[in-house]
Amino acid sequence: xxxxxxxxxxxxxxxxxxxxxxxxxxxxxxxxxxxxxxxxxxxxxxxxxxxxxxxxxxxxxxxxxxxxxxxxxxxxxxxxxxxxxxxxxxxxxxxxxxxxxxxxxxxxxxxxxxxxxxxxxxxxxxxxxxxxxxxxxxxxxxxxxxxxxxxxxxxxxxxxxxxxxxxxxxxxxxxxxxxxxxxxxxxxxxxxxxxxxxxxxxxxxxxxxxxxxxxxxxxxxxxxxxxxxxxxxxxxxxxxxxxxxxxxxxxxxxxxxxxxxxxxxxxxxxxxxxxxxxxxxxxxxxxxxxxxxxxxxxxxxxxxxxxxxxxxxxxxxxxxxxxxxxxxxxxxxxxxxxxxxxxxxxxxxxxxxxxxxxxxxxxxxxxxxxxxxxxxxxxxxxxxxxxxxxxxxxxxxxxxxxxxxxxxxxxxxxxxxxxxxxxxxxxxxxxxxxxxxxxxxxxxxxxxx
Numbered sequence: 001x002x003x004x005x006x007x008x009x010x011x012x013x014x015x016x017x018x019x020x021x022x023x024x025x026x027x028x029x030x031x032x033x034x035x036x037x038x039x040x041x042x043x044x045x046x047x048x049x050x051x052x053x054x055x056x057x058x059x060x061x062x063x064x065x066x067x068x069x070x071x072x073x074x075x076x077x078x079x080x081x082x083x084x085x086x087x088x089x090x091x092x093x094x095x096x097x098x099x100x101x102x103x104x105x106x107x108x109x110x111x112x113x114x115x116x117x118x119x120x121x122x123x124x125x126x127x128x129x130x131x132x133x134x135x136x137x138x139x140x141x142x143x144x145x146x147x148x149x150x151x152x153x154x155x156x157x158x159x160x161x162x163x164x165x166x167x168x169x170x171x172x173x174x175x176x177x178x179x180x181x182x183x184x185x186x187x188x189x190x191x192x193x194x195x196x197x198x199x200x201x202x203x204x205x206x207x208x209x210x211x212x213x214x215x216x217x218x219x220x221x222x223x224x225x226x227x228x229x230x231x232x233x234x235x236x237x238x239x240x241x242x243x244x245x246x247x248x249x250x251x252x253x254x255x256x257x258x259x260x261x262x263x264x265x266x267x268x269x270x271x272x273x274x275x276x277x278x279x280x281x282x283x284x285x286x287x288x289x290x291x292x293x294x295x296x297x298x299x300x301x302x303x304x305x306x307x308x309x310x311x312x313x314x315x316x317x318x319x320x321x322x323x324x325x326x327x328x329x330x331x332x333x334x335x336x337x338x339x340x341x342x343x344x345x346x347x348x349x350x351x352x353x354x355x356x357x358x359x360x361x362x363x364x365x366x367x368x369x370x371x372x373x374x375x376x377x378x379x380x381x382x383x384x385x386x387x388x389x390x391x392x393x394x395x396x397x398x399x400x401x402x403x404x405x406x407x408x409x410x411x412x413x414x415x416x417x418x419x420x421x422x423x424x425x426x427x428x429x430x431x432x433x434x435x436x437x438x439x440x441x442x443x444x445x446x447x448x449x
Contacts, residue, residue, distance in 0.1 A: 007072060008120050013091050014063075014070050022064040024366050027401055029184040030409075033258050034065045036188035036223075042068055045121035045155065045163055046191070047148055048128035049216055050170035051224050052135040054177055055359035059094070061172060061186050062128055072120045074113065074129035074147075097147070099133065118155040121165055127151070131216060137177055137355045138233060139225040144217050149209040152194045153201050161198050166191040167216060171223025173262065178357040181405045185258055187223045192216065225265055229276060235287045236272055238294050240265045241304050242435065243442045250446060271449050282445060289438050296431040302420045306413070307428075307435060316417050323414055326407070333404040336376065336397065340368040373397055 025032045040046070048071065052058055059073050070093060077096035080086040086096075095116065098107050117127045129151075132142040152165045169189035176182035192215055201208035227236045244264050251267060253260035275283045297304060311319075344364045348357050377397075381390040420428070 007090060007093055007095065007116060008123060008125070011070060011091070011093060014093055017092060018063055018067065020366060020370075021060050022067075024362065025060070025064050025184065027405065028180045028362055028365065030181045030406065031183040031185075031258055033183070033185040035186070035259065037066070039188045039190050040066055040069070040168055041166055041191060043124055045124050045165045046126040047121070047152060047165065047167045048126060048170055049131050049148055049167055049220060050128070050172050050186075051141055051220055052130040052132050053137070053172050053355075054174055055135055055356050057184075057359045057362050058130070058135070058172055059128070060362065061184065062170070065186050065188070066126070069126040071126045071128045072117060074117060074127065076134070097129065097133075114151055114154070117151050118158060121151075121155045122159055122163065131213075131220075135355045137353075138227070138230070139173075139237070140227050140230065140233075141217065141221050141224065144213050144220075146209050146213060148216065149212045152212070153197075153205065153208065156194055156198060156201075161195070165194040167194065167212075168192075169216060169219035169223055171220060173225055174358070178354050178361075180361065181409055183258060185262065189219050189223045192219060225262070225269070227269055229273065232272075232276070232287055234294075235290050236269060238290050238304075239272065239286075239438075239442065240268055242290070242293075242308075242438055243268055245308075246439060246442065247446070271446055274449055275445050279445075282441075286438065286441050286445070289434060289441065293431065293434045293438060296434065300419075300423055300427070300431065302416055302423070304435075306416050306420045307432060311417055311420075313421060316414070316421055319414060319417070323410060329403060330407045330411075332396075333400040333407065336400045337369075337404040339376075340365070340372040344368065369401075 046069065048062060048066075050058055050062065059075070062071055062073075073094040074097045075089075075094050077098045080089060080096040089095075095113050096109075097113060098110050100107070117129075120127055129147060131144040131148050133145045133147070134142070136142055148167065152167060155165055156163050168191050171185075171187040171189065173185040173187075174182060192212070194212070197208050197212050200211060225240075227233055229236060244261055247264035247268050248254075248256075248260055251260075251264060253263060272283070275286075294304075297307065344361055347364065348360055351357060351360060377390065377394055380393045381387070384390060
């Protein structure tokens with residue numbers, strides 16, 4: 001039974017859980033970036049339309065990104081199969097949407113769900129549904145469904161076309177879908193006013209649906225990394241890393257910010273798309289060199305970042321000394337955080353779809369870390385018998401988890417640098433030469449655009 005009153009009204013449960021979710025985002029991701037909040041109207045019926053990259057974490061990102069809205073989410077129905085789970089999800093304003101695969105009888109239930117969404121919009125509140133209708137672990141936008149135009153136009157029609165529904169396109173980006181310590185970026189685009197499509201809707205609803213859907217698609221693509229050339233997806237992804245620094249310089253983007261990297265990535269994809277259409281021979285040469293370069297890196301067990309920097313012995317020794325001095329702090333952080341991590345890792349191994357890994361890690365962390373921290377804190381108080389030691393321990397937990405999340409990456413990079421140094425110059429030379437050739441070829445291609 002749906003908790004209609006709770007879903008449509010202000011929820012203290014939603015208001016309270018937003019804080020630990022926001023705090024968890026800051027800890028879970030190395031960079032947690034929200035942009036475009038000025039594009040989100042207040043006291044206006046809104047439909048958020050994000051691309052869908054990473055299961056539940058996408059929704060959590062919206063919860064933290066717009067604190068002045070309590071958003072009603074419409075999500076895939078299969079996660080609502082258990083009554084207890086269904087009730088919990090409804091308490092945090094998430095309702096099921098049924099798809100063709102769920103059967104004709106289940107599809108009939110969508111009418112009630114859509115009615116609740118429309119009533120929520122009539123109260124000048126916010127709704128969010130993922131217009132692709134499924135998540136996607138590659139960086140391209142899937143074809144959009146017609147659910148959002150249907151909800152938007154029906155809401156307007158039931159309110160004499162005076163409601164003023166706005167659709168807010170949202171772009172979500174992760175540099176790594178599965179692991180903590182990565183980058184999360186959320187960008188809100190300029191709202192699309194549904195009122196501009198009402199004359200066409202009155203004349204021809206089908207054409208209005210298509211027009212609004214097409215404009216939504218263009219707006220979302222503008223806010224995300226969208227690699228539509230799926231045949232060469234790996235090549236595009238690899239060139240984003242190889243050539244990003246050079247492209248930023250070409251665009252006059254001096255600061256090394258995530259937004260500037262994102263802008264450069266978009267330009268690289270645009271240039272590659274044009275080259276694919278207009279100069280296929282040159283594109284194929286670039287694809288061949290890029291593929292060979294990354295095969296060489298895999299064989300040598302080094303990364304492009306290490307190959308680019310090519311640090312010498314003195315730098316790596318200095319870095320090793322620094323991380324050696326840092327080791328006791330890392331061990332302390334490791335011991336304080338490993339207990340909740342172990343059951344999470346064990347559970348994640350059973351999940352086949354990588355898109356769910358980050359969501360499971362994030363969700364279980366929200367639950368397990370506070371429990372283990374509480375137990376560990378009580379033990380410290382009891383064993384030490386000193387309240388000052390206990391308080392000091394509590395204060396150390398916040399920096400300890402940040403160090404734990406990031407130190408693994410620091411030590412992994414150090415081992416990779418040592419591996420690079422151990423590899424002889426004669427072995428490395430062809431690979432580094434290949435990288436230079438790729439950069440030079442990209443420079444020549446970029447001149448034309």
